[in-house]
Amino acid sequence: MDNRFGFEEENRGYTPKEAVAEAKRCLDCKKPLCKTGCPIEQSIPEFIKEVSKGNFGTARRIISERSNLPAICGRVCPHELQCEGHCILHAKGKEIRVGKLERFVADFDYEAGIITDPTVAKTRGKVAVIGSGPAGLTVAGDLARQGFNVVVYEAQEEPGGVLLYGIPEFRLNKDVVRREIARIASLGVTFITNSTAGESFTLETLFKAGFDAAFIGTGTNLSKDLKLPGRENSGIEQASYFLRMVVMAGEGKVTADEVLINPGDRVVVVGAGNVAMDAARSAKRLGAGTVTVAYRRTEKDMPATRGEYEGAIADGVEFRFSALPKAYAGNEGKVTGLVVETEGAEDIIDADVILLAIGSRPAKRIVSTTPGIETSDRGYVITREKPYGMTTLAGVFAGGDVVHEPATVVRAMKEAKKVADGIAAYIDAKKLLGI
């Protein structure tokens, strides 16, 4: 295998000594703003207090009450905008590193094998979860803990969604994703992979097979195209496809020439969100000669988080702001550059490869094969407040990016937690009424 693709995680975790020292700095505020800053209201002061006393297992148990994915959240949540950004010490630039502490607790417990989740009898009903990104995994974990029999159907060959095939290895090690999923499986959740709703089966089949409810957590996996003159040239690809190929090459599942970028290539990434940053930084790590992010708006309008932007700059990625793409330049069917308009003048950014990262939207496979599920005009599934997360079709629920547009892992988890409660209430009511 070409080891260019096996990226090492760039951030080191705490040692136990460092974790205890960091936890001891926590002021244990009466009104913990870190907790209100966390979308899932994790019990942050409580678990940090346990870490400060060296009680790592208790800390893990506290975290597990709110999250099935702490080793992942500890690595990829935008902490600077959430818990850490709200910490009272943030004003002095000395905020408690909550994310790193959460990561430490989850990793330490995994290494030491301290906590075993209790097995709960599955007597309350049967739920099908479609999609195994953070939304599907959260619904599955929460419902299994509450005594539901859960089967997760995933279109890809392995569960994990964007966690596995989107976020690059240098930010999120794939073994970490696999072990958090293994833990959810150990709660009694069954995973069926290579199984696409709307193709391999339909929602009708699931209900006929005895499921009481279904959850759609299929994300937004259709990447938006940028159709400009010259689009027919080769060398123009979706950034999300590129990121997926990099992960697969790192695992020896595809060959190096399927990954689009060769050492020395000039790469242009169109768009300036986190997908663009991940693609640009991955291209740099693969040895691209130059990597330029072209963005039609200004630096302050960039959707990428500050941390990701700074990471890209540190990696040597260049940025062209207020650069409106107008066309793709090409020669003999191969792309040679991106034509942009900057301050009224046209310019060409030379490129051997152009990666598009201008957004994504939901696929229609499920809604087009199941009548009765309404979507917005942009394809997002419409859900209601009571029972929380139910679509316009009784018994079918949805949550995560497929409902609220692409956001963050923890936003998908937050919604999914509420939907899990909605599903539990719906099934309990249904059983009570005998329907």
Ligand SMILES: Cc1cc2nc3c(=O)[nH]c(=O)nc-3n(C[C@H](O)[C@H](O)[C@H](O)COP(=O)(O)OP(=O)(O)OC[C@H]3O[C@@H](n4cnc5c(N)ncnc54)[C@H](O)[C@@H]3O)c2cc1C
């Ligand atoms: C490159 C990239 C980097 C990101 N970086 C961060 C970050 O650092 N921090 C952060 O918080 N957020 C980040 N995000 C956003 C975050 O990953 C998403 O908001 C989150 O994964 C959404 O979760 P989800 O469960 O709704 O959907 P997804 O994670 O998209 O999962 C959907 C799953 O459903 C499956 N599926 C789709 N259709 C079907 C079907 N018909 N049948 C069966 N299965 C199906 C898919 O294969 C997939 O596994 C990033 C996103 C991307 C793309």
